[in-house]
Structures are given as structure tokens and as C-alpha cells.
Amino acid sequence: MSPIHDRLSAGREVVFAKEAKGLSWQQLADALERSLVWTTSALLGQQPLDAEQAQKVGGLLGLDDDAVAALSLPPVRGEAAIDPTEPVTYRLHEALQVYGSALHELIREEFGDGIMSAIDFELSFDREEDPKGDRVKLVWSGKFLPYKVF
Amino acid sequence: MSPIHDRLSAGREVVFAKEAKGLSWQQLADALERSLVWTTSALLGQQPLDAEQAQKVGGLLGLDDDAVAALSLPPVRGEAAIDPTEPVTYRLHEALQVYGSALHELIREEFGDGIMSAIDFELSFDREEDPKGDRVKLVWSGKFLPYKVF
Amino acid sequence: MSPIHDRLSAGREVVFAKEAKGLSWQQLADALERSLVWTTSALLGQQPLDAEQAQKVGGLLGLDDDAVAALSLPPVRGEAAIDPTEPVTYRLHEALQVYGSALHELIREEFGDGIMSAIDFELSFDREEDPKGDRVKLVWSGKFLPYKVF
Amino acid sequence: MSPIHDRLSAGREVVFAKEAKGLSWQQLADALERSLVWTTSALLGQQPLDAEQAQKVGGLLGLDDDAVAALSLPPVRGEAAIDPTEPVTYRLHEALQVYGSALHELIREEFGDGIMSAIDFELSFDREEDPKGDRVKLVWSGKFLPYKVF
Amino acid sequence: MSPIHDRLSAGREVVFAKEAKGLSWQQLADALERSLVWTTSALLGQQPLDAEQAQKVGGLLGLDDDAVAALSLPPVRGEAAIDPTEPVTYRLHEALQVYGSALHELIREEFGDGIMSAIDFELSFDREEDPKGDRVKLVWSGKFLPYKVF
Amino acid sequence: MSPIHDRLSAGREVVFAKEAKGLSWQQLADALERSLVWTTSALLGQQPLDAEQAQKVGGLLGLDDDAVAALSLPPVRGEAAIDPTEPVTYRLHEALQVYGSALHELIREEFGDGIMSAIDFELSFDREEDPKGDRVKLVWSGKFLPYKVF
Amino acid sequence: MSPIHDRLSAGREVVFAKEAKGLSWQQLADALERSLVWTTSALLGQQPLDAEQAQKVGGLLGLDDDAVAALSLPPVRGEAAIDPTEPVTYRLHEALQVYGSALHELIREEFGDGIMSAIDFELSFDREEDPKGDRVKLVWSGKFLPYKVF
């Protein structure tokens, strides 16, 4: 039993069961009392779930015991977590390719020598209504961490 | 004269001159009447500037004619635009590695089969004050584009 | 059950059954009331099919329930969708290698700073009769999308 | 003097001079009595030009002798000819990622075992007017070549 | 059932059965009325076989029905067809590394702007007797194809 | 002075001077009393030339002293010697991709466990006249070398 | 003037001048009132120096004005900062290859879901005397950062 395989395949079973049951990610987030993005990320395999959380999700989705057990394995956050060549994902990377050096410079000017944390980090997802076509709105918030001088 | 080299090296001269003159990115943005992120991205080489804009920036920063000419060459938006192994940039990519599959699923659930555009796209940068340490706040807004069925 | 594996392997079963039944891609396209290229792409795994469409195709081709279920999983559009070293595919890529920079320049001259969409996009396939040997004719049509200035 | 460098840098000088002179690719194509796409591709460095053609282009654009000499060096058609990570170019590749396996199958069904030539090949570029936003239209035409059985 | 796996594994079963039966590639070629190189290439998985040819080979080699069915799947000609790091194969690639630029120049001088086809192509294999040690002799013959000027 | 750079750039100067002087590779081969392929390969940088040979070629082509000196540097036979993505070269590699495993098997059957040498190796280049279009004919001859058993 | 090139080449000039002057890294660290590791890292190009610090180092080492200016450019911390194939460096990476998964597990057990920071991080270097051969002793200290749950 490979944890990498299991958390990712458990994530695929979640997606399948969720569509069969007609549940939304928001309903699953409400059940876990977590935000929409964190919950989706956790159920796909990128955040840790404890046994109780896995049980609760398993109950809602009608997952079998193996899938429930797999949901509480350690998260999978390496490159296996994502296919960067998939078109939706690619555009997110491309935006960083185009605007990343500007973000680097703006952080350096505004905050000094350091980074925007990807750990003390949160992300929200929203639909932004627009008469010219609705938009996806993402808010990224990460703590600034200064490089230690020693 | 390589446009790739020239726009990127012109960007480095902008950074150097801007620090020597004690100007901020916001002041340059005000001069161009564009947003902070777009302006920074343009002056580093990732957005087009017309001759008049290049002239205005060149005047403020005291750039020589060659640098001004280079600023209005076509933008450089391929992989040469960024070093993904640089620590500030890396964390932005890592956030996509961890949260990207969730974003893909959420877009699919909320909007259907399609993508968040990286072209009809805008990005803002802000400091979010926080007693536990200030945070970098980025707002990404991209039009949803449905796959054409034909 | 990996969706990537399943949609792609379902696609291979479609090809196998289609040849066994003596059906053409056009006949399958007519059944789905979609174009030839979209239908072929969908049945090989790159476009979404709803349950009804999957059922209709499954009935025509005599697929079993698992294959039918797999046909309505999310599409596979990342690099797993294609082998770029396969000779037919390689020549399509090579044409872009040779003519791609010209297309970039022509788009920039004619339309301005932006891209030809690969999402609001359609493609047709035809045989072009020619006494010196028939030709493959592809028509690509993609909406021009201007970069947003903000 | 590296021919790779020279043809590509000559191509950049062509773009620069063309914009300074206010000429269009179509005007250059008319002068060479070639199509729009072939001419653009040739002047950027991917097709051969003889001394007379180089001279004619050099005269129109006011290029110096070195640039004119460089224009008649052998064409550069390897991977140096294009940056596949540049956003305009990337979408052309992505369309092949999504539709390439369908094209392979359709060629196999319609023509048999063989390829669409990238050598006996031509490509046109047009603006397709559309009330929902104009479109880029590309027509690819390549001779079908059957694999030789021996 | 993956066709890639199947044609390649069918090829391995052919090699195994051929050695068990004491047959030579030439005998198999005679049965198919094809050349030695084409036949070997086809039975290893790189050329198409129709059902009748697959049946004939299966009968001679005593293959089971699955292997016979697999032999008439589409050929596998992408990078999965060969391991370029294997020593026999590596030397063939190295010869191109050493003599390839000369061949390119000689084709350009003798034929003009174009390629030697790998599709309208045939290859023979022979033992060349030599008192200093016998030699492998390969004759490559490919149609010259001129680049289309349009 | 980098020998890699120098032998390769000397090769480019040879091509340039040869075209300016209207000489053929065969004339240069006759002057060196070597074969057409070896001579072309040597002058492009992949075979050693002694000082006398370099002098003779330099005289015929009117090269300056630096280029003559560079021609007798050690040969460049690593991956810098060739661009495998260039279309003429790519097809030679693709032929190995398609027929390489057959050649491996045929060598193993005919000669036993060993390789076809790329060192005790020679190669000829010819035009093969054909009413359906002339063909490029290459004859490869390499000594069979058995693996030593010890 | 490329900042990447300049900070790294300035670092090489520091090494050269330091050896010519017979200074030690510790003496330079004392002058900057920073630790040994931070100082060495900064002078090689991986930490920021302000103008005053650059001036002080330049004075001690007798650097010219260009090198002094280059020393206060932004730090270079991407992959250009190091050659991982160099033997000293390789062994540091190999130790992570062998012990990294253990460190990951031990952090997870002791601290929970999170990382050891590479930003709020310090490192010391010492000689550990040992009769069987002196040892290099490195102490790594990085703040534990828990993943934010939101």
C-alpha cells in the first residue's frame, strides 16, 4: 500500500462519489467546518485529515473502509500532486511566468529581503460576476518572512 | 541587438536607476497611469510599452536612448522571464503544487469545462497588516473561458 | 481507478470496437451530433461526455458498463494525452517549430498584443484531392484574446 | 560568424526595420512574390533566401550589408527557431496536445498508414471576422505520405 | 489493454517463440513475402500487420489468440519503440552524431533545400565478409523531398 | 580560444568560403584524397586534420591563418556536433527509432552478442535516380565486434 | 550589466583578492560583525549587502568601484548559485538523499504538519577535532512553521 497512490486514488474516489451523491465541495467544507479551498485540497490529498474527519467525509460520501483509512494518511504535496501540463493548471503557472518577477520586485520593495510564505498561507476561491463574462477570483494571503541575518 | 536580452537588461537598468533615484514602483505606475503590478511587470519586460511610455519612464529614471529604445521592444513572456528556482518565486509555484488540483476541481464544479484566463487577467499586490506579522496579499482575477464544443 | 488511465484506456477500447464493428468516426460524430474532430477527440479522451452521450456511444460500439462509465470521467488534456515522438504527431509539432515564430509575428501585426485561444477554438479535418497526391487539410480557428492592460 | 545567430539576429533586425519603416509583412510578401506566411517565416530565418531576394528585402528595409549577407545563409529550423514557453506559441502546442491524437486517428482512418508532410506543406493566416470577437484562422495543408512497405 | 504494451509485448513473444522453434527472421520474411528488415520491424511492433498476416505468423510461431490479436494493433513508432542507451543502438545514434552534419550539408549541396524521407524509406541489412572481421552493412534509401515554397 | 568553438566555427567558415568560391565537397575530397563523406565530416569539424591537410584546404578556400590553425584542432564529436531537432537530422534519428530494434535483433541473430562499430566504420552518400523522385542513398559499413567473455 | 553575473563574478573577485591579501573569511566576518557562514555566503553573492558593507569589504580587499557596486546588487539564490555536480556540494546533497526521508518523518512526529524554515534559518561551520581525522561540523537551525489550516 503506497501512501502516495492511496491518498491520490482516495481523492479520485471522493470526486466520483461526490458527483454520484450530488454533493458540492461547499457542503463537504461545511461538514468539516473548514474553508472551501482547504477542504477541496484536503480531500484531493494535499492536507492532513485526522481519523474523525476521514470518518465524517466517508459517511457523507458512502466510501468504503479502505478509502476512509487512506484519507488519513500523510498528505501528498510533491510534484505527484499536480500535472502542470494540464490546461487549467498551465495557465496558473503561466501567470507566474509573466507576473512573477514583478511580484518578486514588489515584495522586495515593500517588505525587504524575504519571501511570501507558502506554509502560513491561505487561499480563497470565488466567482466574480461580470457582464462581459464571469471571472475566477483567487485571493492569496501569505505571511511575509524576512531572511534571518546571523 | 537581441530583443530578449534587451528588454530584460533594460528591466535591470530600470531597477538600478529606480533605486539610485529613490523612486517607487507606485510613482512609476502613477506616471504611466497604470496599476502597480502591470507597471512593474511592464518595466521588467513582460508587457508592451509604446514609444511615448518608454520616453516618459526614461525621462523619470534618466535612462539613455538605447535603454529607452529597448523598453518598447516586444515583451518577453517565455521561460526567460523568470527563474523558478529563486526562493521567492519558488514558493509561488509550490502554492500551485499544493492547491492547484483543488482550484482545477473548484473551477470545474462552479463554472464547468474550461479555464481561468491568463490573458484576460489582472493581479493586484497589497500589504495586509497583521499583528502576528504582515502578509502579502495577491488578488488574481481571470475571466472564465469555456471550452468550445463544435 | 485512475481517471487518467480510464479515459485513455476507454479511448483504446473505442478504437478497437469501432474497427471490429466497421464504424467510422463520422458515423459516431453523427450519432453525437458533433463535428468529426470534436467527436474523435472526445472518444479518445480529450473532451467531456455526459452520461447520455457515453451511453449512446457505448450502445453503438457494444462497450461494457465499465467502459461506458469511464467515458464520462473528466477529460485528459495534459501531456499524457499524446506521444510527441510518434512520427505523425512529430510532424505537426515540427510545422510549429518552423512556422510558429511567423504566426506569432503575424498575430502581433494583425491583432496586437494577445493570443489565439486554444479554448475558444475549433478544428476541422479534410481530405484535399490533388493529382500529385491527396493532402491533409486542417483548418484551425481560435478567437483572438488581447492581453488585459490594467 | 555563426549562421544560427546571424539568421535569427537578421530576423530581429528585419522586425525592427519593418516597424521603423511602417511596412507590413504583406508588403514584403508582395515584393518577394511569395505568400504572407512563407515570407514572414523566411525573413525571420526559417526559409532560404537567395542573394537577389536578400538584396531586395535589404533595399526595402534599409538593412546594412552584413544583415543582407546574413539573410541568405541556410535557414534555422531546429529548436532554436522558437520558444515553446512563450504564451502565443504555447497555445498552438497545447491545441496539438488536446487534438493531436484525434488527428492521428483521423489520418489513419482516412488515408491509411502514413503521415501528413511538414515539408510538402503550406500554411495560410487570416483574420476571420466574428461579432463575438474576431478569430485567427490558419489553414494547414500537407501532402499525405504513406509508409513504404518493402 | 494498452496497444503500446500489447504490440511491444507481442514482439517479445515473437522473439521468444522464434528462438524456441528455431526459425530465422528470413523464414518469417519469406512467409510474409516482405523484406528481412521490414518483417523484423513489423513483428517487433513498428509496422502494421493485417489480420491475415498476424494469423500466418501466429501459426508459424504457435502464438495464442491474444498475441495474434495484438499483432494487428496499430504500430508503435514513438520513443517507446527503442532504448537509445542500449549499446548496439547507441552506436547507431553516435554515428549520426559524428556524420550527421556532413549528411545534412551533402543533401543540401546535391539536392537543395529539403530532407531525406523517413517514410518513403527502405533499409536493408547484410553481412559483409571481410578477412579482418565481418562487417554489418546497412543500405538506407529515402526519397528526397524538397521544402514547398508558397 | 575554445577548440569546440573553433573547430565548429571553422567549419562554418569552410561552408561560407566554399559557396563563395563555387567549390563542391567532392572537389575538396579530391584535394585531400579522401572520400566525400569523410572529407565533409572532417571540414565541418568531426575528423582530425593534420597541419598539411588544413593548409591545403585553407589554400583552396582562401581561409585566413586562424581558420587554418583551428582546422587542425582535435575533432568535436560530442552532442555539440549536431542539432537533433533540425528537420533533416531528425528524420535520420526517427528512422533509427522505427527500425533500430529490428537492426538490434538482426545483428544478434546473424552475428551473436556484440555491436556494429561506430569507429571501424565508414559511410557513403549517393544520389539514387528514380522516376518517382530521386532518392538519398547511404551505405553504412561497420565492423561487427563481439562482446568479450572473460 | 547583469546582476546575476555581477554578484557572482564579484564573489569570484572577492575570493581572488582575499587569497592575494592573505585574509580569512573570519576576518571579513569580524569586519562586517556577522557570523562566518552568513558573511561568506553574502560575499559569494547569496545575501544582501548595503552600500556601507560593500564599501567596507571593498576597502579591505582592495576591490575597484565596479566590484563594490556589484556587491550591493540583490542576492543570487536560484540554481545559478551552486553547481550540484561539484564533488564537495554533491556529498551534501547525497546526505539529504539518504537521510531526508528520516528528517521528514521526525519533523512530522515531533512538530506536526509543517516545515523547517530555510528563511528563518541559520547555519554554523566548525572543525571538530578527532584523532581518527578531523571532522566538518555543521549546525542547522530553522524555525518550525506549521501549515495553516483555514
Add this chain to the structure above:
Amino acid sequence: MSPIHDRLSAGREVVFAKEAKGLSWQQLADALERSLVWTTSALLGQQPLDAEQAQKVGGLLGLDDDAVAALSLPPVRGEAAIDPTEPVTYRLHEALQVYGSALHELIREEFGDGIMSAIDFELSFDREEDPKGDRVKLVWSGKFLPYKVF
């Protein structure tokens, strides 16, 4: 039975059983009379265990015979031992990217031409209490090995 697969999968079973039994790595280290880091590394698959050690660990964790047998296979220390893109591991590599060239220089100055061994090497792991947030402390100790001059 692949030893690579088996030692790594045995390591995953150890982690699973350890959490089910509520044991700590320190308790397992005490049982083996080895240090915390070595024991964790060995049980995850990177150090050799003899049959007696495997038996002792298997007894404590309630592993089955296959897992016990797998624990005494040769260690797995190649790149399969670790996923460098996993965020915890990545930061360890990044620290080397930022401080590695300084370590190289400091070893060269202090010890001369040679390396810090990754074989005659030990590593400790500790929690460092800190009011601003506890820290991970790693002590690396590796014998200096001078390059042999011969």
C-alpha cells in the same frame, strides 16, 4: 520481488504500524540501541538491518513475515529514496542552494582540497525551544577527506 519496492514499501508499513501502535521513533531506536536518526533512516529503508534487527522491529510493530524479510534487504539510497519536490525536503535542498557555495569555500580554507564525507557521517535531530517559536536543530558531522595526490 523488487528489493527497491520492498524496502520502501516495508518502510511505509513501519510508519503505518508505528502510528497504530502509538510507538515513537525514539522507542524503536532504543530497541535497536541506535540513534534516533539512524534508526528512522534504517526503518524507512536507507540503512541495512540484519535479520535479528528486522525480527526485533517486526515483533514490536506486529509486522508479518514478508515485511520482516523485506526489512533486511539491501538499503535503497538512490534517488528513489526521496521526493525532492516535497515541501519539507525542498527547503533542506534550498538551504544548500543558498549556503552551499559558502560551505565549499569554508571547507577549502579550513581543511584544504577535499570533501566532507557523506559516508563517515552522522546526523542528529533535536527540538530547540525558542520563545519566538521552536526550531528544528540538525547537527551534521562528516569526516574531512583530502583528495589524494599521486
Add this chain to the structure above:
Amino acid sequence: MSPIHDRLSAGREVVFAKEAKGLSWQQLADALERSLVWTTSALLGQQPLDAEQAQKVGGLLGLDDDAVAALSLPPVRGEAAIDPTEPVTYRLHEALQVYGSALHELIREEFGDGIMSAIDFELSFDREEDPKGDRVKLVWSGKFLPYKVF
């Protein structure tokens, strides 16, 4: 049945059985009347064994019929034969990185333009006793092969 998988997995079974039976590689070499290095290489999968040799080894080690059959499949000598990132193997490669250009120059000076064969090649392995710690001694012997001039 994949020959690559089978020869390599048969090699792993040989190692396992050899340790269970308490046999040494030398004893297996004596049984085959081959050298120590060739025998070990052959049993791990890199040299051909005929049916009789496979039978003899199978008998000594108590292998089952499948493993014996697998031992006489063609050898596996491509990159699958070795993991270059494994620490023992890495150091052998690193020695070539450090001393390889010297060997190239010394072969060129002593023998002329050509290579040291890896086919007409043998290798011995010995323990070299040394009071400062025993050493591994390898003797490589490969026939010099001059490049053919034609």
C-alpha cells in the same frame, strides 16, 4: 513477460538465493568457469547465459523454472541496468567526471585518434590490503580502436 523485467528480477532472485544458500560470487564463477566480474555481471543480467549455464546456476541456487528460463533471455545493458544516483555507483561516475578528460588526452597522445573499447573489454575486481584501510582495486582493459579514415 518483459525480458527487461525478467532478467533484472531474475538477478534479484539470484542475489537473494545466493545469500540464503551462503554461496559466494566466486563459487558461482567457478561453477561457470568464468571470471568473478563477468559472472556477477551475467547473473545480475548484463551478459548472455545459454540454457546450460542458466540450468547450472539454477541448480546451485535452487531457482524455480521461471527464473532459470529468465536467466537465458537477452542481456539488459541499457540505462535500466544501473541506478547512477546510488552512492556506490555515483562515485565510480564521479571518478570519470574528474579524471575522464585526462584519460581522453592520454589515449589521444599514446594511441592516436580512437577509443578504448567497451566491448573488447575486461574488468577485474580485487581487495588491495593496506594498513591505512583496504582498498578496492579495479583493472580495466579495453582494446584501442582507431577511427577509420576513408
Add this chain to the structure above:
Amino acid sequence: MSPIHDRLSAGREVVFAKEAKGLSWQQLADALERSLVWTTSALLGQQPLDAEQAQKVGGLLGLDDDAVAALSLPPVRGEAAIDPTEPVTYRLHEALQVYGSALHELIREEFGDGIMSAIDFELSFDREEDPKGDRVKLVWSGKFLPYKVF
């Protein structure tokens, strides 16, 4: 002045001057009172030379002051030291591909868990006379280093 460039280019100047002066590597080794392989490796750039050694070599070869200074820069031992695709070098790597796993097993059986050092290492080069063609003989001697258990 890049030390990587300088030591490597100094090495190329050594080769050039040595051939012009008609000196052998052995004569240079005698002058330095070092072995043939170490000396060649040092003069090509992979071992350190002190100022006196650089002076002595510079005198013998008639190098200018810059080249002499470059000879005493730190050695270059990373991947820039060698081109692994060059045919002479490739065969050395291929021998490791074929015999490396055997060496790993033999070291493990004879010495236990550890490596053959590439640092406490020496290498000799000899011509082995053989009526069937002279051979290159290399003797590798590296200290066995056991993994530390802690």
C-alpha cells in the same frame, strides 16, 4: 574572470602549447614529480596547482602570465569538466552501465556496507601490448569506506 572558464581554457592552452613544443604528458609529470594521470588531470583543470607548480609548467610551455595565474585557481570538478557524449568518454561511462551493478554487489560481498572512495583514489594509465591489438589499461584504486552506524 570566471575561474571555471579560466581553468578550463588554461587547460586548452596547455594542450595547444604542449603540442607546439613537442612535449609529452610524461615530461610534464616528471617536471612536477607527480604521476602521469594526476598531472594530466591537473593541467586540464581538475586538480589544484600551487603558484610554484603553475610557474614551472608555464615556463616549460611558454605560457603567458594570465594562463599561469589561471592554472592556480581552484580546480573544476563538476559536470563542466567533461562532455559525457564525446565518444571516448561515453565508452567509459557505458562500461559502468554494463558492469556497475556487478561492482556494487562485489563491494558489498567483499567489504560490507560502504563505498569505494573517489577522493582517496588513484588511477594509472598504461599501454598493454597485445598481438591482436594493443590495449588501454587503467588501474583504479580507491579506499573502501564503511557507512558509519550511529
